[in-house]
Amino acid sequence: MRTILLFTLLLISTHYSTAQQTEKKKDSIIALDEVELITVIKKKIETDMKMAVSVDEFLASSDQISFIKRGAYAWEPLLNNMSSERSTITIDGMHVFGACTDKMDPITSYVESNNLSKIDIKSGQEGSMHGATVAGSIDLKRKSTPFNLVKQWNGAYQTGFELNNKQFFNLANAAYSSEKFVVDGSLAYRKAENYSDGNSDEVAHSQFTKFNASLGLAYKTSELSSVKVEAIYDEAKDVGYPALPMDLWLSRALITSATYKQVFEDGLFRALDTKIYFNAIEHYMDDTTRPENLVHMDMPGWSTTYGLLSKTNIKKNRFSSEIQLNAYTNLSTAEMRMYPQDRSERTMFAYSWPAVTTTFAGLSVNNAWEMSDNSLLNFGGSLGVHYNHSKYAEFNWIFHPGTPQEKTRLLPSLHTSYHLNIENFDFSVGGGYGHRAPSVSEGYGYYIYNSFDRYDYIGNPDLKNEISYEANASAGFKNHTFSLQAKVNYFYIQNYIIGRILSLGSPMNYQSVGVKGYTALDYSTLFNFSLNGSYTILDNLHWKGNLTYARGKDDNENNLPFIRPLSYQTSMHYKWNQFNFQTSITGDVEQINYSPEYGEDQTPSYTIWNLSADYTFRIAAYRTVVQVGAENLLNEYYSTYADWGNIPRMGRNIFTSLKFNF
Amino acid sequence: MKKFMLSVATLCVVVTSCTLDKTDYESEISTVVTEYIEYEEVVSITEDNYLISINALNGTFYKGYNAIRLNITNTETNESLNTSEVTFLPIMTNYNGNHTSGPHQYNLEYNIEDDYYEGYTVFTSESNDSEYWKLYITFSDNGETYSVTQNITIEEQTNMNLNMTAFTASDGEQYFIALVAPQQPKIAENELVAGIYTYNSPTSDAGTFPDPSQFSYSEVEDYTLLLDPRMPEPSMGNHSSPNNQDLIQGEDGLYYGVVNYTMTGNWTLNFRLQNTFGAVIKGTEVSTDFTPGIEGERSELYIDILF
Numbered sequence: 001m002r003t004i005l006l007f008t009l010l011l012i013s014t015h016y017s018t019a020q021q022t023e024k025k026k027d028s029i030i031a032l033d034e035v036e037l038i039t040v041i042k043k044k045i046e047t048d049m050k051m052a053v054s055v056d057e058f059l060a061s062s063d064q065i066s067f068i069k070r071g072a073y074a075w076e077p078l079l080n081n082m083s084s085e086r087s088t089i090t091i092d093g094m095h096v097f098g099a100c101t102d103k104m105d106p107i108t109s110y111v112e113s114n115n116l117s118k119i120d121i122k123s124g125q126e127g128s129m130h131g132a133t134v135a136g137s138i139d140l141k142r143k144s145t146p147f148n149l150v151k152q153w154n155g156a157y158q159t160g161f162e163l164n165n166k167q168f169f170n171l172a173n174a175a176y177s178s179e180k181f182v183v184d185g186s187l188a189y190r191k192a193e194n195y196s197d198g199n200s201d202e203v204a205h206s207q208f209t210k211f212n213a214s215l216g217l218a219y220k221t222s223e224l225s226s227v228k229v230e231a232i233y234d235e236a237k238d239v240g241y242p243a244l245p246m247d248l249w250l251s252r253a254l255i256t257s258a259t260y261k262q263v264f265e266d267g268l269f270r271a272l273d274t275k276i277y278f279n280a281i282e283h284y285m286d287d288t289t290r291p292e293n294l295v296h297m298d299m300p301g302w303s304t305t306y307g308l309l310s311k312t313n314i315k316k317n318r319f320s321s322e323i324q325l326n327a328y329t330n331l332s333t334a335e336m337r338m339y340p341q342d343r344s345e346r347t348m349f350a351y352s353w354p355a356v357t358t359t360f361a362g363l364s365v366n367n368a369w370e371m372s373d374n375s376l377l378n379f380g381g382s383l384g385v386h387y388n389h390s391k392y393a394e395f396n397w398i399f400h401p402g403t404p405q406e407k408t409r410l411l412p413s414l415h416t417s418y419h420l421n422i423e424n425f426d427f428s429v430g431g432g433y434g435h436r437a438p439s440v441s442e443g444y445g446y447y448i449y450n451s452f453d454r455y456d457y458i459g460n461p462d463l464k465n466e467i468s469y470e471a472n473a474s475a476g477f478k479n480h481t482f483s484l485q486a487k488v489n490y491f492y493i494q495n496y497i498i499g500r501i502l503s504l505g506s507p508m509n510y511q512s513v514g515v516k517g518y519t520a521l522d523y524s525t526l527f528n529f530s531l532n533g534s535y536t537i538l539d540n541l542h543w544k545g546n547l548t549y550a551r552g553k554d555d556n557e558n559n560l561p562f563i564r565p566l567s568y569q570t571s572m573h574y575k576w577n578q579f580n581f582q583t584s585i586t587g588d589v590e591q592i593n594y595s596p597e598y599g600e601d602q603t604p605s606y607t608i609w610n611l612s613a614d615y616t617f618r619i620a621a622y623r624t625v626v627q628v629g630a631e632n633l634l635n636e637y638y639s640t641y642a643d644w645g646n647i648p649r650m651g652r653n654i655f656t657s658l659k660f661n662f
Numbered sequence: 663m664k665k666f667m668l669s670v671a672t673l674c675v676v677v678t679s680c681t682l683d684k685t686d687y688e689s690e691i692s693t694v695v696t697e698y699i700e701y702e703e704v705v706s707i708t709e710d711n712y713l714i715s716i717n718a719l720n721g722t723f724y725k726g727y728n729a730i731r732l733n734i735t736n737t738e739t740n741e742s743l744n745t746s747e748v749t750f751l752p753i754m755t756n757y758n759g760n761h762t763s764g765p766h767q768y769n770l771e772y773n774i775e776d777d778y779y780e781g782y783t784v785f786t787s788e789s790n791d792s793e794y795w796k797l798y799i800t801f802s803d804n805g806e807t808y809s810v811t812q813n814i815t816i817e818e819q820t821n822m823n824l825n826m827t828a829f830t831a832s833d834g835e836q837y838f839i840a841l842v843a844p845q846q847p848k849i850a851e852n853e854l855v856a857g858i859y860t861y862n863s864p865t866s867d868a869g870t871f872p873d874p875s876q877f878s879y880s881e882v883e884d885y886t887l888l889l890d891p892r893m894p895e896p897s898m899g900n901h902s903s904p905n906n907q908d909l910i911q912g913e914d915g916l917y918y919g920v921v922n923y924t925m926t927g928n929w930t931l932n933f934r935l936q937n938t939f940g941a942v943i944k945g946t947e948v949s950t951d952f953t954p955g956i957e958g959e960r961s962e963l964y965i966d967i968l969f
Contacts, residue, residue, distance in 0.1 A: 250681060282680050294955055295897035300682050335685055340895050340927070346968060348895070348927035349690055350849055392687060394850030398922045401851060401905055447924065504904035508924060510897055510954035 046113070049571070049582050049612050051627055052160045052169065052657040054190075055108050055116065055140070063530045063546050064121055064136075066564045070102075070243040070644040072165060072195055073208040073236070074109035078642070080123055080489065080528050081550045081563050082135035085439035086466075089138045090130045091232070093275065093309045093326075094257055095360075099283035099301035101334045101352045101441060101448045104241060108140065110234040110253040110281070112188040112212035114158070114171040117143040123489060124470045125415035125432030128382045129364045130309075131326050132411035132436045134468040134493060142230060145184045147220055148177035153662070160627075160657030164650050165206065167192035174662075182218040194240070197648035198637030205240030205247055205289065228259045243644035244451050245511055246287040246299065255279040274310040294341075294510045301334035301353065318370040326384070327361040332440045336447070350508075355391035356444045358437075360384055362411065378430070379416040386411050386437040388444070388461070395446045396461050399505065399517065403461045407443075411435040411465065417472070429473045435465040442497050442518045449509040450499070452644050453599025455516040456507045457499050463520055467494040481536040488529045496524035496554070498598070522555040526563075545570040551593060561598035562642050565591040565605075578616045582629075585609050591641045601646070606638030612655075623661045630654045691926060695821050695969045697846035701731055707799075709810045711738045714799065716812075717778075723795075724819040725788050726826040727840035727857055732770060732779040734801055744772055746801040748779045752814070753872055757792035763877035765838050765859030784840045784857065785816045786828055798872045822968040823847055829963060831935060831943035836861040837882065839933065839965065842916060847923050847969045854889070854921040856909055858882040858935070881915040888934040890948055891921050892958045894966070895928055899954035928968050932961035 047053050047061040056075045059065045067075040068083070079087040089107045090096070098105040120139040122129075127137030155174035161167065168191055175184035194206045211234070218228040232255040239248035257277035264270055285299040307328030314321040334353035340346070362384025369377045386409040390396055393405035417430025438459070441448055445459035469492040476485035499516035507515055531547040547568050552560030571584035587607035594600040612629025635652040643649065702721030707714040717731040730750065734743040748770040753761050767781030789795055797812045819825065826840035843855040862878040869875070887909035893901040901924070909919030923929060934945030945963035 252681065282682070284682055300684075302680060302684060333684060336925075337685075338897065338925070338927075341897055345895070346694055346927050348893075348898070348925045349685065350925035351687075392849075394848055397851050398849075398924060399904055502904075505924075506900070506902045506950070506952055508898070508901055510899050513952070 049584055049610050049631075050629060050655065050657075051614065051625065051659060052158055052171065052655075053113055055111055055113050055119075058113060059108060059119060059138075062119075062121055063532065063548050063569075064123060064528075065138075066562075066642060068103075068562060068642045068644060069640070069647070069649075070104065071208075071239070071241040071647070072192060072206045072650070073210070073239050073241075074105055076103050076106045077108055077138060078562060079121065079135040079138060080491070081526060081552060082491075083562065085442065086133065086436065087135040087138060088127060088131045088133045089140075091140045091255060092142050092230075092257065093130050093139060093311075093324075094255065094277045094279065095131065095305055095307055095326075095328045095330070096253070096255060096279050096281070097303045097305055097330050097332060097358075097440075099251070099281040099303035099332065099334065100285065101299065101301060101445060102244065102285070102450070103441075104244070104248065104285065105251055105281065105283050108138075109236070109251075110212075110255065111140050111142075111232060112171070112186070112210070112214075112234070114156075114173045114188050115143055115186040115212065115214040115232060117141045124430075124472060124491070125413050125434045125468070126366075126378070126380075126417070126430075128380075128413040128415065128434055129322070129324055129366055131360060131362060131364075132382070132384050132386065132413060132434060134434060134436045134466055134491070142214065142216070142232070143173070143184065143186070144216060144218070144228075144230075145175040145177045145182045147179060147182055147218070147226070149179055151178045152176070155662040156659060157662075158657060158659040160655060162192070162653055162655040164653035165192040165195035180220045183216070185215040186213065188212040195650045195653075198632065198635050198651040199648075200635070200651060201648075203242050203648060205242045208239040209237045210239075211235045211237075224264070225260070225262045228261070229257070230259070231256045240289070243647045245290060245293055245449075246285045246297065247289050249284045249286050249288070251281070251283040253279065253281045268314050268316060270313045270315050272310070272312045275308070277307045277309070278305070280304045296339040297509075298337045299334065299352065301332070303330060303332045305330040319367065321365065321367045324364045324366075325362075326364065329357065329359040332356050332358070350446060351392055351395055352446050352448050353440055353444060354393070354395040354446060356440045357387075357389040357391070358440060359387040359389075364413075374421040376419040377416070378419070381412070381414040382434075383413070384411040385409070388437070388440075390444050390461065396444060396459070398446075399458045399502075400460060400462060407461055409435070409437045409465055411437060415470075424477055424479050426476045426478070427474065430471070432468070432470040432472075434468050434470075436468070437465060438463045438497055438518065445518070447508040447515075449512055450516075450599075451511065453499075453516070454511060454513045455499060455501070455599075456509055456512045456514070458502065458505070458515060458517045460518050463497055463518060464495040466497055466520070468492070469494075482534070484531070484533045486529070486531050488527070490528075491526040492523060493526065494523050495520040497521075498524075498554070498560075524552065524554045524560055526550070526552045526560070540575040542573045543570070544573070558597055559593045559595040559600075561595040561600050563593065563595075565589050565593070565603070565641055580614045580616075582613070583609070583611045588640060594641070600641070603639065603641040603643075603646070606636055606640070608632045608636050608638070609634055619660070625659045626657070627659075628654070628656050691848055691969060692846060695823060695846045701729075705812055705814060707810050707812050708737075709808055711736055712743075712801075712803070712808065713737050714801075714810060716797070723785060723814055723816050724824065725785050725816055726819045726824045727782060727784050727842050730767075730770070730781050730783060731773075732781075732799075733777070734779070734803075736803070742777055743801065743803055744774070744777065746779075746803055748772075749798075749800045749874070750781055750783070751798040751872055751874055751877060752783050752785065752795055753798060753877060754785075754787060754793055754795045761871070761877075762786070763879070765840070765857065765861075765879040765881075768874055768878070782857070784826060784838055784859065786826070786838070787816065788818050789814075789816045821845060822966060825965045825967065827963070827965055829944055833937070833943050837935065837944065838879075839887070839935075839963075841931075841965060841967070847921075847967070849923055849925055851905070852921050852923060854909060854919045854931075856887065856917045856919075857915075858885060858887060858911075858917055882911075884911055884938045885917075886910055886936040887917055887919065888936055888942070888945070889919055889921060890932040890950075890961070891923070892930050892932060892948065893925075893927060894930045894958040894960065896955050896957045898927075898958070899952045899956070900949065900958040901952070902950065923969070926969055928966065930958060930960050931965045931967060933963040933965070934961065935963060 173186035364382035366380035413434035415432035472489035614627035766783035770779035903922035907920035909917035
């Protein structure tokens with residue numbers, strides 16, 4: 001049923017977009033066989049250990065990403081050890097904003113691994129292409145099938161079971177491509193029960209159910225142009241958050257877009273790519289599954305975004321440039337309704353996001369200049385206008401009397417980096433400067449309960465822009481058997497936004513201990529370091545390892561919260577005929593630099609050991625892979641520095657999966 | 663095709679519409695509270711050639727504070743009086759014949775702009791079988807004084823934001839606090855307006871009934887009403903709001919302050935009445951502790967509101 005709905009919706013948007021593109025059609029005069037407009041990057045969404053990963057698990061394999069976890073589902077990605085409001089997270093450049101005030105629905109929770117082709121992570125101001133950022137950008141790329149001269153069908157089906165939380169999943173995707181027309185789609189369904197920790201105790205309220213579908217239709221309107229409509233529908237139901245006093249009853253996301261692409265054979269401009277998009281998210285949290293709660297409470301949230309994205313590529317000799325226009329407008333509304341113990345009494349209502357509109361328009365430029373055969377200069381910048389409007393500004397006036405209902409900000413950004421390659425060595429240095437506007441919660445949030453430090457948070461519309469100054473460098477060595485790369489970056493962030501205890505006001509949520517207001521520290525500093533190595537010991541035996549370290553301090557030299565302690569990962573991969581064997585050890589050392597001021601306690605060290613094996617064979621003409629493995633093989637009881645409320649992570653988990661490729 | 667497009671459109675709406683509807687804020691804050699802004703006639707009295715029309719909000723007298731507008735028209739000339747001295751005295755008689763009144767403006771003032779006499783009265787109880795209210799009004803025209811009486815009905819005030827309280831303070835005087843505004847609070851800063859009155863004990867024996875000197879009230883001058891609003895609901899744990907302002911007297915004699923309501927529901931306005939010399943003559947300070955699960959403790963002097 002759902003797919004039918006989606007399909008019809010897409011038909012409508014196709015209709016709409018074809019109407020839109022007729023004007024632009026006249027530009028397409030020249031013919032060219034460079035119709036690989038939709039380039040495919042065949043980096044599969046799977047980790048070394050596991051071929052059927054969730055998006056979260058995949059992101060976790062990046063050394064730049066860490067996670068705040070509030071359960072088994074919808075982890076909040078931290079880029080460069082900064083919370084998600086400091087990075088721009090987009091799907092094919094489209095801005096999507098979660099509808100949960102407690103950040104229980106990062107954008108990564110609305111996609112599924114079988115509808116993504118890759119995830120682009122850019123650190124710092126280099127990620128300003130899609131909009132203003134401090135930490136960088138995470139762009140989730142939807143899988144897209146290229147036009148094909150020969151009519152072709154292909155697909156894959158993957159199923160599997162994870163023993164620990166009895167997770168059963170089915171992932172299917174299929175694509176049809178021809179010279180003129182491409183259609184691809186995916187379906188995914190996961191259902192998991194509560195997981196058990198390393199002591200084999202069940203972690204209550206950690207179940208989830210997720211359904212995801214996506215569909216894309218592309219049509220080649222001329223030799224040099226194509227039009228494409230895409231949609232993703234995601235629905236999560238009955239998702240437990242063991243670290244929170246509430247669970248998710250239902251969330252739904254509809255993410256749609258229509259894209260028009262035009263390639264030019266010669267001239268300065270090489271390609272023009274314009275996309276209009278719309279997405280709507282609804283997210284309903286409540287605590288009907290928590291009878292022990294003193295107050296029954298509903299927390300529904302809605303987020304709707306309309307946007308436009310247009311980018312063009314310029315290339316001349318050794319100089320190439322990418323220019324992108326981003327514009328979007330988002331309306332975020334979140335409510336809370338508390339029920340008195342005597343249900344006949346009046347319910348208590350307030351907005352936690354008082355219908356806040358965020359409108360952004362910005363132009364970003366990224367230039368690459370190949371100064372010589374082995375050196376490259378990247379430089380670019382962006383300038384954006386950011387506008388906020390709070391419909392029910394009287395909510396904000398309670399804590400900030402007389403603050404204006406509207407606020408317009410200018411968000412500039414600059415970045416540059418120089419890359420040098422000398423034989424087997426490569427080096428880079430770079431710097432950046434950029435502003436970001438406060439998020440809806442930071443600016444306009446109203447009694448948003450944070451179960452980590454147990455404070456109710458109040459936004460401040462008058463917060464200044466957060467200004468980041470950043471420096472980064474890397475050095476690497478690579479030959480055909482061995483590689484080693486070290487990366488460092490350092491952020492000096494002015495007006496760093498964080499919650500500070502307010503002396504006025506008393507908590508609204510019964511679990512909280514006080515009220516915090518978002519305020520700006522004079523500055524804070526963040527340092528990230530990572531070391532990656534790989535070594536091919538034998539042709540069929542590979543080693544990989546990485547080490548990360550980060551340090552964050554506020555203006556009083558106190559530690560910032562959610563900074564990952566020294567962490568390591570080492571893995572071996574062995575291939576024998578059609579078999580692959582992988583093993584990895586990952587862990588964090590003891591968290592020394594924790595932050596009691598911001599609600600953290602010390603997290604002990606942990607080490608977990610994972611193991612998996614897969615076998616590839618053919619059933620008829622179909623390539624089939626079967627995999628068996630175990631995560632946390634030793635059933636270690638642990639929780640990480642960023643586990644909300646120190647909820648224990650999953651204990652030993654044996655997983656199996658089977659994949660057919662058609 | 664038409665049918666198809668129609669079903670497509672329907673499906674489209676189904677897909678994009680929300681599962682749960684957003685709350686309509688305007689109707690949310692008016693579910694238990696109705697705001698009256700129109701003055702309507704409560705009662706009209708004919709005396710000689712004069713028609714006296716008494717107007718109040720929603721055409722009803724309620725327990726608590728009532729603003730009053732009064733028109734006196736000469737039915738012969740069809741002109742309204744504007745030079746008269748108009749007095750207004752509400753008296754309640756109980757089952758054993760005792761008479762009392764409530765704070766009121768005895769001499770009504772003429773409003774030139776809108777052509778009516780205005781004043782206020784605070785009815786301290788509702789009409790019932792054993793307690794009934796009567797108005798005693800006098801006016802004069804062409805050197806002649808007219809007195810009229812009229813039975814009236816005082817209805818229960820269902821809007822708790824217009825509640826009142828009467829008490830004897832530690833100075834031995836009888837006081838009345840009646841809420842005047844906001845009628846319909848918002849989740850916001852609200853200007854809180856209250857009338858504070860005291861009963862002037864008669865210094866001489868009663869003359870002919872109704873002797874106004876026996877029913878004399880005055881506005882309390884230059885006191886301060888200290889305010890601490892809290893939610894009494896046990897699950898709210900004695901929740902309060904920031905940036906409230908104590909009530910001080912404005913030029914019109916009423917007391918003005920600021921109350922912030924952070925959400926809808928039951929609130930208690932905890933008061934302490936401070937006299938001109940800064941002494942608290944009624945009311946106790948309440949705990950500011952956050953106590954989930956325990957009903958909020960109220961001041962000795964309080965008014966409960968609900969919106």
